Amino acid sequence: MFSKFTSILQHAVEALAPSLPLQEDFVYHWKAITHYYIETSDDKAPVTDTNIPSHLEQMLDILTQEESERESGETGPCMEYLLHHKILETLFTLGKADCPPGMKQQVLSFYTKLLGRIHQPLLPHINVHRPVQKLIRLCGEILAAPTENEEIQFLCIVCAKLKQDPYLVNFFLEVSMMSIRCYHNRGSRMAELTSHTSIFMLSSLSVSQDGRIVVKACEGLMLLVSLPEPAAAKCLTENTELCELLTDRLSAFYKALPMSMDPLDIETVESVNWGLDVYNMKDDAAIFTGKRALISFLSWLDYCDQLIKEAQKTAAAVLAKAVRERFFVAVMEPQLMQTSEVGILTSTALLNRIIRQVTSEALLQDMVYFLLGEEKGPETLASIAQNPLRHRLIEHCDHLSDEISIMTLRLFEQLIQKPNQHILHSLMLRSLEERNYLENKPQEEREPVENDLEEDPLFVDDFSPENRLSSPDWLSNSPTHSPYHAKPDGKTEVHKIVNSFLCLVPDEAKSSSHVEGTGYDTYLRDAHRQRWDWRGTPKAMExxxxDSPFFEGHFLKVLFDRMGRILDQPYDVNLHVTSVLSKLSLLPHPHIHEYLLDPYINLGPGCRSLFSVIVRVVGDLMLRIQRIPDFTPKLLLVRKRLLGLEPEGLNIDHMTLLEGVIVLEEFCKELAAIAFVKFHASASTSP
Incomplete structure (x- = not known):
């Protein structure tokens, strides 16, 4: 009480007394602090009961005032005094001893305010960056310490200064020792960089129980990894435990998840941004078990993703590789390779959510390499099992469990929409690159095969002139009719492609014309909404x-096999198979367009395309239609039930077949729309 009265009296005297020159005033306050230690024997009284906080604040005010009164960059006498007399070193010693109790808190606050208020660069001074470095080492030593808030504020201001002037990081890369290494009888000296102490301290504080401290620590780490200095990036990734911090916590959060979770819960949990999730254990548990653990995992994943996105390029590559090796390979791969169907379903749903959330280029690249491998050469039937995880995931698209098949198909649908070239190359392009699905023999040497659909008895009615589509507005710009299937540039005329897909399903198996709002124009509008970036031309035939044997690739093989069974598969499975195939067809690459969307290419012996697979399905359908009485009315009723236009009633025979026919019709319309829109997109971008 007496000391507080003394402080108030001192302020009153200072207010009434004539003002001293700034330097004298500054020296007075500093000596008042040092005299306290000389004159006071009671070292147990808290610092808040002394005048030390007041004197420190006065010193800061004087330094700020001095800088404002001088020209930019000019050092005043008060700052010179602080640097010359190593005041920061002395304060560090007092803070380390925490004498009187609470002094460490005051010193941290003084350093933070000094670096924050003074605009001239202080860190390059040896009498500044050395004590700053020492003070950094004091931070994070004790978890939940009373100085935790001041520690994180201090570390963040240091990180902000380094971000503002990246060259300053060189003052924090100490040469700790000189080691002599012998190599081939020659000695070489090598300076070894010590760990960036800020990383260790921020890492310690990032596991604080105080959420605000954690967020601040994570922000500080993000500032450090974004420094453009190559030496800093190398030090952060090679000489600190930053990689371990990120991956170990990610693994710990993942392992804390329940062994079994509903895939719908995983998919529909709200969007998670690190540092912004609201903690409510009671509400989270009421929604579904494991929600809090899931949000914690996704939140830390988002932080890792954002950290890698902001990091310097070489640092980002190292961090992403660490996540791949220490989390994806070490933790997730065993979960994905297990035999338990419940475990497979949960881990696949989590992987799907991870793929959806990752946005950083470096992390996406390493995740893709983890899932699909790094192979770039043509895929062969003998090599599909060389990458066990890739092989297993693709096989899961055709799993005995429909739930696993659907979830894995959704995973690949999510994956192929990611902006990464290796995804497309690994799954499709490396198999289509040589275009060896095309017939190689001259016309006169080919075996007589009825390839022309107009002469196929299965389709003669549908392709008759009176049943062909008329020329509505959307075909007004199409090429004029030609007796040949291809134009001189080798591209099949678009109206022939569109008609081929639209007329593929026989009239008795069509039902969309009887229901409003299910026409082909709907798919045209959807296809037009896509962003088209048509580049390149097909590889020249010469x-x-x-002559090399053609293999469509493991992924397309499984999808084509699934497509071939569309009449015998559950409705939901068919929806996802056709959805993945339509997403692939949308991709703007000429080989994909040719292989998936051109019905008139001459396939080599033993080769199949998407169109040829559908042709076989339609042939099977036409035979089965004849054995089902009242097929068309039943088909229309099923369509209306699927659209919610008719209430559920008695079971209908051949329900799976009827639902498959509806999906097939819609898929053909979608492919026709995609082909039409892609044709005009390529025409508009061609020179």
Whole structure:
């Protein structure tokens, strides 16, 4: 009480007394602090009961005033005094001893305010960056310490200064020792960089129980990894435990998840941004078990993703590789490779959510390499099992469990929409690159095969002139009719492609014309909404290795096999199979367009395309229709039930077949729309 009265009296005297020159005033306050230690024997009284906080605040005010009164960059006598007399070193010693109790808190606050208020660069001074470095080491030593808030404020201001002037990081890369290493009988000296102490302290504070401290620590780490200095990036990734911090916590959060979770819960949990999730254990548990653990995992994943996105390029690559090796390979791969169907379903749903959430280029690249491998050469039937995880995931698209098949198909649908070239190359392009699905023999040497759909008895009615589509507005710009299937540039005329897909399903198996709002124009509008970036032309035939055996690739093989069973598969499975195939068809690459969307290419012996697979399905359908009485009315009723236009009633025979026919019709309309829109997109971008 007496000391507080003394402080008030001192302020009153200072207010009434004539003002001293700033330097004298500054020296007075500093000596008042040092005299306290000389004159006071009671070292147990808290610092708040002394005048030390007041004197420190006065010193800061004087330094701020001095800088404002001088020209930019000019050092005043008060600052010179602080630097010359190593005041920061002395304060560090007092703070380390925490004498009187609470002094460490005051010192941290003084350093933070000094670096924050003074605009001239202080850190390059040896009498500043050395005590700052020492004070950094004091931070985070004790978890939940009373100085935790001041520690994180201090560390963040240091990180902000480094971000503002990246060259300053060189003052924090100490040469700790000189080691002599012998190599081939020659000695070489090598300076070894010590760990960036800020990383260790921020890492310690990032596991604080105080959420605000954690967020601040994470922000500080993000500032450090974004420093553009290559030496800093190397030090952060090679000489600190930053990689371990990120991956170990990610693994711990993942392992804390329940062994079994509903995939719908995983998919529909609200969007998670690190540092912003609201903690409510009671509400979270009431929604579904494990929600809090899931949000914690996704929140830390988002932080890792954002950290890698902001990091310097080489640091980002190292961090992403660490996540791949220490989390994806070490933790997730065993979960994805297990035999338990419940475990497979949960881990696949989590992986799907991870793929959806990752946005950083470096992390996405390493995640893709983890899932699909790094192979770039043509895929062969003998090599599909070389990457066990890739092989297992693709096989899961055709799993005995429909739930696992659907979830894995959704995973690949999510994956192929990611902006990464290796995804497309690994799953499709490396198999289509040589275009060896095309017939290589001259016309006169080919075996007589009825390839022309107009002469196929299964389709003669549908392709008759009176049943062909008329020329509505959307075909007004199409090429004029030609007796040949291809134009001189080798591209099939678009109206022939569109008609081929639209007329593929026989009239008795069509039901969309009887229901409003289910026409082909709906798919045209959807296709027009896509962002088209049509680049490149097909590889010239003379440069292709057409003699090499063709294999469509493991992924397309499974999808084509699934497509071939569309009449015998559950409705939900069919929806996801066709959805993945339509997403692939949308991709703007000429080989994909040719292989998936051109019905008139001459396939080599033993080769199949998407169109040829559908042709076989339609052939099977036409035979089965004849054995089902009242097929068309039943088909229309099923469509109306699926659209919610008719209430559920008695079970209908052949329900799976009827639902498959509806999906097939819609898929053909969608492919026709995609082909039409892609044609005009390519025409508008061609020179």
């Amino acid at each position: 440069k292709c290795d057409l």
